[in-house]
Amino acid sequence: MAAAAVQVPVAHLYNTLPTLGYADSQFVQRESVFKLLATLLAQYNNVFGICLIHSHCKLDDTEIMLAKGNVSQPEKLANIECFYPERWLANGTSYEFTTRQTEEPPQDLVSKFFDITRQFNLHDILGLYHIDGGKDAPAIIEWTEGRKNLTRILTEKDKSIEPVQTAWDFGRSDPVTIACTIVCDTRTTRSGNANTHKNTQSHNN
Template structure:
C-alpha cells in the first residue's frame, strides 16, 4: 500500500461512527471466518497518522509506527482492506487470507461498509488479550487491559478488531480516542 492510499483512510472515530448495526454483520462474518478455522478476524479500517511517501505502518510487539520501507527489514501483512490489499504490517510471520475470503466478505458487507471493514490476522498461538490503543506522536501503542469488554459503549472508546469463535464475537482491541469537536473524526494531535 502506498502512503497516499493509507492517508485517505478514515480516522478511528469517523470509521467507528459509520459502523452501525453490527450484530447482523457479525453473524454473517462469523460464519465466513468459521470456514477458514477462525484464522482471521474483522477490523475497523482506520489510520493513525499521516505517512510520508516511503513509509508503511509496522507493528513490532505492541507498538505500530511508520517506518521507511528501505529500513523496515522483514515484515508481513497484518491488516487488509476488504479488497485484499494490506495496509498495516508486522514483524511477526502471518498468513495472508485467500482471495475467496475477501470476495465473500465484500458480498456480505453493505456498500457503505466495504471501505471501513477489513480483515486482521489473529495469532492462534497467543491467548486473546483485550488491548486498548492510544497514540503518542506517530506511534500507535496497544496496552493489555483485560477490560475492553467493560469499555464497550463508553465515551471516546471505539472497538477496532474482533475475533470470532464458535458463535461468539470477542473484542480484541479498542481505541481510546480523545478528539476535539472540530477534528472531523480524529485529530492525531489530541488522540491519547
C-alpha cells in the same frame, strides 16, 4: 516480504483511510453483519478477524505503518529487511504491516468478505486482520503518542472510558458473539490533544 515488494502508493492509500470517529459512526446493523461474517470466518478456522479500518497518523511517501511487538509506527521502507501484511481492506489490499510472520487471506475469503460488507455499504470501513495469539489471548487497548500507536492488556478501569471497539475475533467464543480484541482509547484519538486518528479523509474503493 521484501521492502521492494511494497509500492510507494501504500502511503497515499493509508493517508486516505477514514478517521476513527467516522468509521465507528458508519458501522451500523452490527448484529446482522457480525452473524454473517462470523459464519464466514469460521469456515477459514478463524485465522482472521474483522477490523475497523482507520489511520493513526500521516505517512511520508517512503513509509509504511509497521508493528513491532506492542508498538506500531511509520518506518521507512529502505530500512526494513522483512515484513508481512497484517491488515487488509475489504478488497484484499494490505495497508498495515508487522515484523511477525502472518499469512494472507485466501482470495475466495476476500471475495466473500467484500460481497458481504458491500451489501451493507461497509466495504470502506471494515477489513480483515491476521489474529495474533490464540482464543485465550487477553483483550487489548490501543492508544496513540505522536505517530506511534501502542497497545497493552485491557483493564477494568479502561472499560470505564467507553473505548471504541476496533477489532473482533470470533474464534474466542460462539461465532455470533461479539468478542472485542482491540479497542481504541478515545481520550487521545478524539480529543484536541492528539493529532492521530484525525484529519484524514474517507477512503473510497
